[in-house]
Amino acid sequence: MEIRAVVLLVAMTVTLCSSAAVKNHWLGYKLYRLQVSTQEQLEFLRALDQEIEYKDLQDKVDIWTHLSQAVLDLKMPINVIISPEKQPEVLALLEEQGIAYKVSIDDVAAAVEAESFMSPADQKAADAGKMSWTAYHRYATMEAFVQSLAQDYSDIVELKMIGKSYEGRSMYRLKVGKPRADGKKKPAIWMDSHIHAREWIASATLLYMTNKLVTEYSRNSTVRRMVDDLDWYILPVVNPDGLEHTHSDSSYSTRMWRRTRRISPFAECLGADPNRNYDFKWMLSGAVQSPPCSDINAGAFPFSEVENLHLTDTALEVKDQLKVFLTIHSAAQMILTPWGYALEYPSDIADLEALGRRMANAITAQYGVRYQVGSSTYLLGAAAGATDDWGKAKAGVKYSYTVELRDLGYGFILPPSHIVPSGIETFEAIIEAHRTVVAEFGTTLN
Ligand code: 0X9
Numbered sequence: 313m314e315i316r317a318v319v320l321l322v323a324m325t326v327t328l329c330s331s332a333a334v335k336n337h338w339l340g341y342k343l344y345r346l347q348v349s350t351q352e353q354l355e356f357l358r359a360l361d362q363e364i365e366y367k368d369l370q371d372k373v374d375i376w377t378h379l380s381q382a383v384l385d386l387k388m389p390i391n392v393i394i395s396p397e398k399q400p401e402v403l404a405l406l407e408e409q410g411i412a413y414k415v416s417i418d419d420v421a422a423a424v425e426a427e428s429f430m431s432p433a434d435q436k437a438a439d440a441g442k443m444s445w446t447a448y449h450r451y452a453t454m455e456a457f458v459q460s461l462a463q464d465y466s467d468i469v470e471l472k473m474i475g476k477s478y479e480g481r482s483m484y485r486l487k488v489g490k491p492r493a494d495g496k497k498k499p500a501i502w503m504d505s506h507i508h509a510r511e512w513i514a515s516a517t518l519l520y521m522t523n524k525l526v527t528e529y530s531r532n533s534t535v536r537r538m539v540d541d542l543d544w545y546i547l548p549v550v551n552p553d554g555l556e557h558t559h560s561d562s563s564y565s566t567r568m569w570r571r572t573r574r575i576s577p578f579a580e581c582l583g584a585d586p587n588r589n590y591d592f593k594w595m596l597s598g599a600v601q602s603p604p605c606s607d608i609n610a611g612a613f614p615f616s617e618v619e620n621l622h623l624t625d626t627a628l629e630v631k632d633q634l635k636v637f638l639t640i641h642s643a644a645q646m647i648l649t650p651w652g653y654a655l656e657y658p659s660d661i662a663d664l665e666a667l668g669r670r671m672a673n674a675i676t677a678q679y680g681v682r683y684q685v686g687s688s689t690y691l692l693g694a695a696a697g698a699t700d701d702w703g704k705a706k707a708g709v710k711y712s713y714t715v716e717l718r719d720l721g722y723g724f725i726l727p728p729s730h731i732v733p734s735g736i737e738t739f740e741a742i743i744e745a746h747r748t749v750v751a752e753f754g755t756t757l758n
Pocket residue numbers: 508587641642643648651652653688689692693694695696697698699700701714716
């Protein structure tokens with residue numbers, strides 16, 4: 313007990329959040345899993361969600377799950393986090409409506425503290441500019457890590473600084489691939505992550521997979537084929553300002569920040585939802601301009617967020633190579649297909665669903681974590697202006713998906729002990745993606 317306390321103290325002096333601050337902000341919060349069984353119950357929650365947004369109460373009652381029709385049809389669990397003062401009122405309402413619920417995290421304060429915990433070994437790794445896979449790291453560590461990968465494995469890794477975020481952080485795109493001896497162009501897979509600031513597992517998983525692709529090239533025959541056959545374009549953090557903000561203090565609204573951080577002269581709130589900011593069907597559905605502080609605020613115009621522009625400029629440069637486009641989020645355990653702007657399907661949806669299912673099955677085969685596969689409009693509700701739709705419509709990539717990583721009842725407060733299993737199971741999905749690309753397009757494009 314005492315040793316743990318000392319370790320904690322040491323770790324906390326080098327991070328911004330003190331244990332006391334976590335306790336103050338989150339004391340008594342609980343995460344609940346709800347299950348609706350009637351249309352009325354679903355409508356009730358939708359109305360409650362709107363009231364919460366209208367009254368700006370998200371730091372006290374926050375429904376994390378998209379309240380699509382599928383939550384009822386497919387009996388999907390609904391994550392809701394509730395502050396201690398609101399628990400009696402909200403639970404009474406749920407009981408009145410006959411909505412089933414159970415507690416999934418009883419002591420959220422402890423879970424938030426555990427999530428930010430850096431052991432001396434993690435800290436040592438970070439100080440040396442290395443990632444460890446047992447902690448969620450800061451952006452500077454991720455930057456140092458991708459730089460060192462490029463330096464140490466220059467035969468298969470190329471690092472490109474693609475521009476600066478609004479607050480001036482350098483954004484990077486890696487290219488992992490063994491150039492062909494005959495100089496021919498290879499098909500490629502795009503992967504990006506961490507567009508939503510609070511989804512810490514997204515970049516941790518993508519960097520884990522990147523590390524595996526690079527460091528196991530010389531000793532793992534599957535990895536070797538993946539890197540020989542294809543190029544992998546990787547943008548690990550689309551929203552570095554948001555990521556850093558979520559680490560800057562431990563208040564609810566800071567840790568649960570989703571958006572970018574641009575200051576606007578017209579709005580009281582910073583940034584916008586970058587996953588509503590692309591120029592395909594912008595603002596058509598599931599996005600708003602008011603209230604300005606909404607988590608689905610689409611920004612004043614398409615590409616008002618500079619980070620989105622960097623992503624699209626970079627992807628367009630290599631668009632003729634791209635066959636798969638994976639944009640990694642958390643935490644709904646889903647492989648989502650276009651279109652996300654309306655309940656419409658691209659003409660090649662059968663192929664998209666087939667690879668989606670193969671990826672989900674490969675993930676499940678690893679540790680039994682079940683993923684749903686389907687249209688993002690059906691599973692989560694229509695939301696226009698997102699990366700996946702842009703990838704398919706504007707970059708012309710056939711297999712474009714949003715991947716929602718594991719939830720397992722933790723929502724966004726996923727303990728860092730899940731980084732390795734999430735990385736391992738998601739790697740199985742990209743093995744499937746590689747297999748499909750090679751089978752359908754071969755290994756050269758010219
Ligand atoms: O709503 C989103 O932006 C994504 N879900 S999340 O919970 N990570 O925020 C899903 C986006 C799905 N794609 C489209 N709607 N196009």
